[in-house]
Amino acid sequence: CMRKYGGKSLRTEYCHELAVRLLTGCLAKTAAKYGIGIKIVFSHSTDHYVRVYAETERSAKKANETVRKMGYILHCFKCFHRETIQEPFLIGHSEKCVECGSKVNVAGPLWLGEIFDEDFCKLMMEEIEKRSFRLKDRIRKILNLARLEAKAPITYYVIDKMCDTLSLRTPPLKKVFEALKEMGFQAIPTHFNSRGVRTDAPAMVVQKILKQINS
Numbered sequence: 001c002m003r004k005y006g007g008k009s010l011r012t013e014y015c016h017e018l019a020v021r022l023l024t025g026c027l028a029k030t031a032a033k034y035g036i037g038i039k040i041v042f043s044h045s046t047d048h049y050v051r052v053y054a055e056t057e058r059s060a061k062k063a064n065e066t067v068r069k070m071g072y073i074l075h076c077f078k079c080f081h082r083e084t085i086q087e088p089f090l091i092g093h094s095e096k097c098v099e100c101g102s103k104v105n106v107a108g109p110l111w112l113g114e115i116f117d118e119d120f121c122k123l124m125m126e127e128i129e130k131r132s133f134r135l136k137d138r139i140r141k142i143l144n145l146a147r148l149e150a151k152a153p154i155t156y157y158v159i160d161k162m163c164d165t166l167s168l169r170t171p172p173l174k175k176v177f178e179a180l181k182e183m184g185f186q187a188i189p190t191h192f193n194s195r196g197v198r199t200d201a202p203a204m205v206v207q208k209i210l211k212q213i214n215s
């Protein structure tokens, strides 16, 4: 659902994150060519725009580290499974989804490194408290979410989209978060989508939870 930045996108429910990772990938490759390494401190994306805020450092070592954070995301449209492959080229990977056996689709090459920096978000939150402006509450909320998802798993599940595909009623998001945590998985919201959840749980587990809440 986004413009392309030298890599292939997919019409997944986390396309806003893909847009950020594709744009960052493009930036990383270009910077590395000139011996510059990058670190993403904040990113944002809506249906209308993609924005990435980066710190740069001229250093061959940092440039190499930057390039090593490139890779691919494999996505299964059948069961919602997704996985990352942190390799410069996609050679010899299985085209079959490890969870359901369907054919997976590939997004990339793109950036698999962090797309938010916890400390930067904290600093920004302190800064906005010193000022008064119209969108303060909204920006505070976005920064707080971004801070929490800085170290969270790559990509998120959009509960409404999954329920729609599985013909299930949409449960309260709180219940999904609770169920995931009870099973020992991470459950972290995302500022990209108010109905999204970042988790290390396999897609089949998320499906199972949604079915259980529905029954």
Ligand SMILES: [Zn+2]
Residues within 6 Å of the ligand: 076, 077, 078, 079, 080, 081, 097, 098, 099, 100, 101, 102
């Ligand atoms: Zn699958």
